[in-house]
Amino acid sequence: MDFVLVHGTTQSPAGWGRVAKLLTAAGHRPIAVDLLTPAGLQFEGYVQHARDQYDGERPVVVAHSGAGVLLPAIAEALDARAMVWVAAYIPDFAGGRSLRDEAPALLEPDWIGVDPAADPAKASEFLFHDCDPETERLALDSLRLFDPAVLASHPAGAAPEIPSTVIVSTRDRTLRPDWMRRAARERLGVTAIEIDAGHCPHMSRPAEISGILTGSRRSA
Template sequence: MDYVLVHGTTQSPRGWDRLTAALARRGHRAVAVDLLEGGSDLDADGYAEIAARQVAAAAAGSEAPVVGSSGAGPVVVVHSGAGALASAVAARLGASRVVWLAAFVPDTVRRRSLLSEIQGSAAEMFSSEWSGLAAPPTGDPVTAGYFLFHDGDLATLRWGLDTVRLFQPARVYAQEPRPLPDGVASTYLLPVRDRTLRPQWMRVAAELRLRIKALEVDAGHCPHVSAPEEVAGIIG
């Protein structure tokens, strides 16, 4: 199986390195795309095209196909705010499945953009501490560690902090959401010690918006950093 890993708003593609290695040990290939290559002012389709180009480049540089070798489309893994891009990326890559990793699930029922939902329901979505931040946590290692890597050991904390980077695609967050393409399955991994998105919000979003039951892991907002083997075992 092949995987396309889509970073969220607080990490660079390096944040996927531990999960990529864990998947490789299980015989899978993964491509971690870098959406910031296209800047921070594209719409969802624009970022999907960036992802497709990078996946194609990875395939061209490999002795074997990087995506689609099993005859099925790749598994797209979206973290955190990258959930707003899940539909566009899945459609562009012909994905077979989307894995939502502590990810925002768009409200395709009421057709609210992420920005609109935050404006109307922030207290339901986010922890009060996260909502109270005056600036993104990427600018302060103490804040980033508290929200993103509090569930790991010291080595994990140090490694995680080296992957922190801000990515805020404003046009995407203001777009009306689209549902996943027909036939694309979903898996939702819910970290129960998340300090950003509220676990209860994620649980309900998975049930009402994806029609699935979330799979819970004992981790914080970045389980691909603190628990890569567990995550790989679930999605692989």
């Protein structure tokens, strides 16, 4: 099976490295797309940019954090068989609000305004606090700010018909876990899988994430 891995707004594709190795070892093909593009690209351009980096059929598309804004559109463009939201923002399909509109309710207050790419100490505090020292070093090396205004301001479209799995990190210091649980139920109609991790479980709990992706664990 193919897995298209979409990085969030604070990491490069390197953040998926450990999960990708585990998926490969299990006989799957992971493709970590890179969303870094020229300035001024519109929403549809990011979707096409991800599409251009994949040459297979019917993958599982996995997104982290702010890339949840793009996940439904990328999944539809790739005719995905499933979507997986890893500590990822779930858009307001019914109300049409943007990530920026929902930020006050979604984000932990102390995270607002933090640029982890410019402050490794803040990155460790908010993103990688549950990582062991070696993992933390790798995670810090993967930092890269990717925060185009078009993603924050893009209004949500219609709810996708593609099946979803939602992974909520119970020790997330950036996105509020209670908000994420509720959004999974109300916006996608699923019960989230909860794991004991911070905002980047693909770094701190790669085996657990890989197990969920390959079906070793499934949402209720």
